[in-house]
Amino acid sequence: MTGHQPVLMNEVIEELVHNKDGLYIDGTYGRGGHSAQILMQLGEQGRLLALDKDPAAVEHAKASLASDPRFSIKYGGFEDVEEHVESWLQGQGLSGVLLDLGVSSPQLDDPQRGFSFLRNGPLDMRMNPKGGVNAKDWLRKVSEEELAEVLRRLGEEPRAKKISRAIIRARDKSPITTTSRLANIVIDISPGGAHRIHPATRTFQAIRMHINKELESLHKGLNACTNLLGKGGRLCVISFHSLEDRLVKRFMARQARGDPAYIGLPDIPVEARPILRLVGKLIRPTNKEVESNPRSRSAKLRVAERLKAAFS
Secondary structure (H helix, E strand, O other): OOOOOOOOHHHHHHHHOOOOOOEEEEOOOOOOHHHHHHHHHOOOOOEEEEEEOOHHHHHHHHHHOOOOOOEEEEEOOHHHHHHHHHHHHOOOOEEEEEEEOOOOHHHHHOHHHOOOOOOOOEOOOOOOOOOOOOHHHHHHHOOHHHHHHHHHHHOOOOOHHHHHHHHHHHHHHOOOOEHHHHHHHHHHOOOOOOOOOOOOHHHHHHHHHHHOOHHHHHHHHHHHHHHHEEEEEEEEEEEOOHHHHHHHHHHHHHHHHOOHHHOOOOOOOHHHOOOEEEOOOOEOOOHHHHHHOHHHOOOEEEEEEEOOOOOO
16 A cells, blocks of 8 residues: 555544444545454454445455455445445444545546646546546636636635636636646746645645535535444544535534424434434544654544434
8 A cells, every 4th residue: 555544543443443243334445544454453243345436446445355255345435325335234234434535645646637736647636537527627618707616615715716717817728638737827826935835725625626526425425324323333534624524523513412493302302312422522643643644634533423223
């Protein structure tokens, strides 16, 4: 697994694996760092199902872990987890689900995938290269107003309007087909001096998240995974961006409160009671981990536990 260091490994295992003979899902296989470690903690009856919408990740899983009879890999996103688990679960509830959000290191490091502004390559950005519209084709048709809204909403980019205008003007001269060209357009209109982050960071983040419908997938996936947990099952989510973390935090808090219409009342129907219990506080990587793996510096792990059985 050269070039790929799974983040918060020890913390994930400590929070996730509480039943060595349970059923677990790694909803974002990547290059299998977390999956391999989960398998090491499981007993003979334990099982792990991994999902990934990147064909390269699925092939890696087949070559690396598929010989373990406790392991299965499915091609698909965690937002569609319910489509992949029916026969695998056989009526049982999950003991745990791990979601490690964002782009994996192998995807980021491969110029042909088009995720990085530091490496020139075709402007693709699709996590699933077999489907959907790539970034190049989306930029070819998007309006200035829609682009600005995407940069503002998903990139939290304060210069969204100015950057959008510059991109559209450049596009009108010739199509924007490479990561370097897009990055240079943003750099050219950025004020001089030192920047806390690369000027194109938020633009690339916003376009990538839009292309892959990441927030929509996360919202759907959180609900689906929670529905599959058995009593005491853990939901562990690692996020790297404030928008993702905010969505996860609010989802878990909402499920831990129950139906607000019944707050303060003595008798609360079963269906209106809290579904999750928040476990501990927000977990961040140690200074030691950040030193050895700088990409972990923005990682945040949140954990919640299912209070009532998903299957009854």
